[in-house]
Amino acid sequence: MEKIRVRFAPSPTGYIHVGNARTALFNWLFARKNRGVFILRIEDTDIERSAETYEKKLIEDLRWLGIEWDEGPDTGGARGPYRQSERGDLYQEQAQKLMNGGKAYYCFCSPDELERERRDAVASGRPAVYSGKCRGLAPEDARKKVETGNPAAVRLRTPGRGMLTYNDLIRGPLSFDLALTGDPVLIRSNGMPAYNFAVVVDDTLMGITHVIRGEDHISNTPRQILTYEALSFPLPSFAHLSMVMGPDNTRLSKRHGATAVDQFRQDGILSSALFNYLALLGWAPPDGEEVLDAGRLIELFRLEKVSRSAAIFDYDKLNWLNRQHMKTIPSKEAARAAYPFLKEEGLMPENMTEERWEWLERAVGVLIERINRFSEIPAEFELFSKFSPSEMDHADREDLKMESSRKVLRLFIEKTSEDEKLDFDRFSALTQEIKQESGIKGKDLYHPLRLALTGCSSGLDLDKFIPLVEEGASLHLPKSIKSCRQRIFETLNNLE
RNA sequence: GCCCCUGUCGUCUAGCUUGGUUGAGGACACCGCCCUUUCAAGGCGGCAACACGGGUUCAAAUCCCGUCGGGGGCGCCA
Numbered sequence: 001m002e003k004i005r006v007r008f009a010p011s012p013t014g015y016i017h018v019g020n021a022r023t024a025l026f027n028w029l030f031a032r033k034n035r036g037v038f039i040l041r042i043e044d045t046d047i048e049r050s051a052e053t054y055e056k057k058l059i060e061d062l063r064w065l066g067i068e069w070d071e072g073p074d075t076g077g078a079r080g081p082y083r084q085s086e087r088g089d090l091y092q093e094q095a096q097k098l099m100n101g102g103k104a105y106y107c108f109c110s111p112d113e114l115e116r117e118r119r120d121a122v123a124s125g126r127p128a129v130y131s132g133k134c135r136g137l138a139p140e141d142a143r144k145k146v147e148t149g150n151p152a153a154v155r156l157r158t159p160g161r162g163m164l165t166y167n168d169l170i171r172g173p174l175s176f177d178l179a180l181t182g183d184p185v186l187i188r189s190n191g192m193p194a195y196n197f198a199v200v201v202d203d204t205l206m207g208i209t210h211v212i213r214g215e216d217h218i219s220n221t222p223r224q225i226l227t228y229e230a231l232s233f234p235l236p237s238f239a240h241l242s243m244v245m246g247p248d249n250t251r252l253s254k255r256h257g258a259t260a261v262d263q264f265r266q267d268g269i270l271s272s273a274l275f276n277y278l279a280l281l282g283w284a285p286p287d288g289e290e291v292l293d294a295g296r297l298i299e300l301f302r303l304e305k306v307s308r309s310a311a312i313f314d315y316d317k318l319n320w321l322n323r324q325h326m327k328t329i330p331s332k333e334a335a336r337a338a339y340p341f342l343k344e345e346g347l348m349p350e351n352m353t354e355e356r357w358e359w360l361e362r363a364v365g366v367l368i369e370r371i372n373r374f375s376e377i378p379a380e381f382e383l384f385s386k387f388s389p390s391e392m393d394h395a396d397r398e399d400l401k402m403e404s405s406r407k408v409l410r411l412f413i414e415k416t417s418e419d420e421k422l423d424f425d426r427f428s429a430l431t432q433e434i435k436q437e438s439g440i441k442g443k444d445l446y447h448p449l450r451l452a453l454t455g456c457s458s459g460l461d462l463d464k465f466i467p468l469v470e471e472g473a474s475l476h477l478p479k480s481i482k483s484c485r486q487r488i489f490e491t492l493n494n495l496e
Numbered sequence: 497g498c499c500c501c502u503g504u505c506g507u508c509u510a511g512c513u514u515g516g517u518u519g520a521g522g523a524c525a526c527c528g529c530c531c532u533u534u535c536a537a538g539g540c541g542g543c544a545a546c547a548c549g550g551g552u553u554c555a556a557a558u559c560c561c562g563u564c565g566g567g568g569g570c571g572c573c574a
Contacts, residue, residue, distance in 0.1 A: 009574090010574090011573085011574050013573095013574080043574060045573095045574080107572085109572095110572095111571085111572065114571085114572085115571090118570085118571085121497085121498090121570095122497055122498080122570090123497080124497085125497050125498075126497080126498075127497085127498045127499070127570070128497085128498075128570050129498095129570075151572095153572050154572095155572095168501095171501070171502090174500075174501080175500090176499080176500075177499075180498075180499055180500095180570075181499095181570095182570085184571095185571085185572050187572085188572040189572060190572075192572085194571090194572065194573090194574095195571095195573070195574050196574095198574095199574090214568090215500095215501065215502090215567080215568060215569095216567095216568055216569070216574090217568095217569090217574090218500060218501060218568070218569075219499075219500055219501090219568075219569040219570070220569080220574095240501080242501085242502080242567085243567065243568075245566090245567080247506095247507085249566065249567085250566095250567090251567080251568090277508095280508065280509085280523090281508070282508085282509090283509090284508080284509050284510065284522090284523090286510090287522095288509090288510070288521085288522045288523070289522095289523095290508095290522090290523060290524090307508090307509075308501075308502060308503095309501090309502050309503065309566090309567090310501095310502070310503095310566075310567060310568095311507090311508065311509090312507060312508075313507095313508095314507050314508060314524065314525085316507080316524055316525055317507075317508065317523080317524045317525080318524095319524090320523090320524055320525085321524090323537090327537095369536065369537050369538095370535080370536050370537080371536095442533060443533050443534095444533095445533085446533055446534085447533075447534075450533090450534060451534095454534095456534090456535090457534060457535085458534045458535035458536085459534070459535060459536090460534095460535080460536085461532090461534085461535090461536095462534090
């Protein structure tokens with residue numbers, strides 16, 4: 001059987017949007033699933049909107065997401081070049097072929113003129129289709145006109161009537177009335193190929209067997225099929241993915257919040273989670289398991305099972321998936337992922353010793369189950385780094401002012417010394433002693449301790465909190481962590 | 497305006513091809529309970545949908561027609 005070849009062909013006009021990333025992902029999954037080839041092609045024929053920095057960014061974001069291509073602008077390959085801007089000759093050559101065969105013709109209509117025709121058509125209720133005004137021009141006359149410097153586009157001569165049907169891998173048979181498909185521009189008057197022509201030439205020359213792209217290309221497809229036929233190129237299979245929408249059911253855009261892959265990265269979303277989420281947007285595995293890594297996704301993926309209707313991007317579910325993925329990553333990796341966010345906030349130092357890493361690893365390990373994404377870690381980290389009894393909640397403060405509370409805290413101070421480092425066993429022993437001596441137990445015993453230690457009535461389990469604080473205190477972090485004894489001491493003083 | 501795609505819980509979806517196994521299943525979110533002397537996590541449970549109207553049929557979420565809703569396209573943008 002012929003080897004499957006698919007491509008992702010973005011135009012480098014900005015940062016990569018999750019909708020496009022999803023298209024890339026489905027292509028990639030399909031390629032890997034079928035042991036085929038995945039190609040990255042840059043569609044930069046619109047000179048005004050393309051920029052080199054965008055291409056670099058695009059490549060970086062795609063790689064971060066975990067999508068690797070077998071052939072592309074930076075990796076090379078046998079069917080290159082992989083930038084449309086470097087393939088000009090190829091388009092000219094194919095266009096010339098069509099001109100020679102009388103299947104294409106020069107069009108001298110100005111954009112203004114065409115725009116006027118279009119408006120008139122819509123106003124009078126007719127379909128907005130190119131009139132075919134220039135298709136009757138004698139080729140010799142047209143050539144002369146071009147040679148004397150008249151700007152001309154090249155258009156494909158289409159039948160203008162009849163029906164065209166093709167079978168979409170996701171949607172089944174799709175039919176179009178060719179009377180509504182005007183003669184498309186192949187080469188623009190500035191010499192650059194038009195999108196609809198460039199894709200056909202590129203996809204054929206690159207040996208693409210399956211064109212998997214967004215639903216917004218459905219109505220381009222008949223035009224492209226006509227072009228394939230005019231060129232006597234074999235037809236690939238087509239599959240059109242539905243769109244990704246925002247919560248208000250309009251096309252996902254900036255005003256919906258984060259939409260660029262890079263924004264999710266900066267927010268501390270794991271690439272494996274975004275990858276997983278995107279795959280689940282419009283596709284579901286057979287047995288309903290949802291937390292999946294790339295390998296499992298490849299195993300289960302089936303293009304025919306992709307949903308036909310548009311899907312709304314659900315930030316809640318992404319967060320949930322991110323939590324699931326955070327749980328599975330090794331603690332070293334979690335610490336590494338959290339570190340930049342903490343450093344940014346001045347909570348971790350530039351230079352990290354072995355000891356600090358080891359501590360961070362444990363700290364992140366307990367904080368990670370309280371957050372959705374790594375950008376939230378500095379706020380949780382305040383449990384350690386921030387301690388100001390004076391800012392305590394009023395009700396909590398009243399609780400501490402009770403005589404029994406004070407007694408607990410005073411006993412704690414009496415029984416510990418400045419230079420002693422507590423571990424949890426020692427802490428437990430201490431609380432037992434306090435209990436014996438004071439007769440205070442249960443909530444009356446633990447609640448004041450928690451308040452005095454954390455400044456807050458809720459938070460980490462004390463058995464996790466205490467050793468981390470005690471060891472963190474000797475780490476000399478930019479924002480120093482206070483020891484348990486110091487915390488209780490300060491709380492007591494602040495009560496007066 | 498014209499053409500095309502699409503319509504199952506608030507959201508992502510399973511089921512639809514091959515009508516009865518569906519009192520329509522799962523997941524996120526939400527609510528409740530349990531666990532926990534806190535919070536979160538976790539466990540258990542609950543709320544919640546076949547857009548509407550006609551057919552066909554003994555039987556329709558599943559097949560047909562129409563209406564309505566949503567989306568896309570009609571570019572010398574991609």
